[in-house]
Amino acid sequence: MNDQIKAALAVSVGTTDAGPKVKTVRDYLRKLLETVWEEGECFSGKRPFGNSGWDADVIWPLARAGFVNLGKPDEDGDFNYTDAQEAKARKFVSECIRAMCAEPQP
DSSP: OOHHHHHHHTOBOOSOTTOTTOOBHHHHHHHHHHHHHHHGGGOOSSOTTSSSOTTHHHHHHHHHTTSSOOOOOOTTSOOOOOHHHHHHHHHHHHHHHHHHHSOOOO
16 A cells, blocks of 8 residues: 555544544545445445435545645535546545555565
8 A cells, every 4th residue: 555545544534424433534434335234235325324425525535635636625615526526536535445455465
């Protein structure tokens, strides 16, 4: 796992619907996978923790920390990004997930 991915996984997500123990991007992604597994076919991809827009819980903190480019936030701290910016951000999160799940290298 490269240093950029390690640092990205350590980014604070702040308060989310995933629960008070979820503090970092790594925690959030782990909780999401656990929720998929535990809820099985009842899992809601639209509202995994009760609300929609949950992907912003990961992508926006990564943008604020400079790992992905979503442009500048508006006066409320929200991002209005293009489809291309979102695609790049999603690709980066996928890289983080793959790195988390990789087998340790000797």
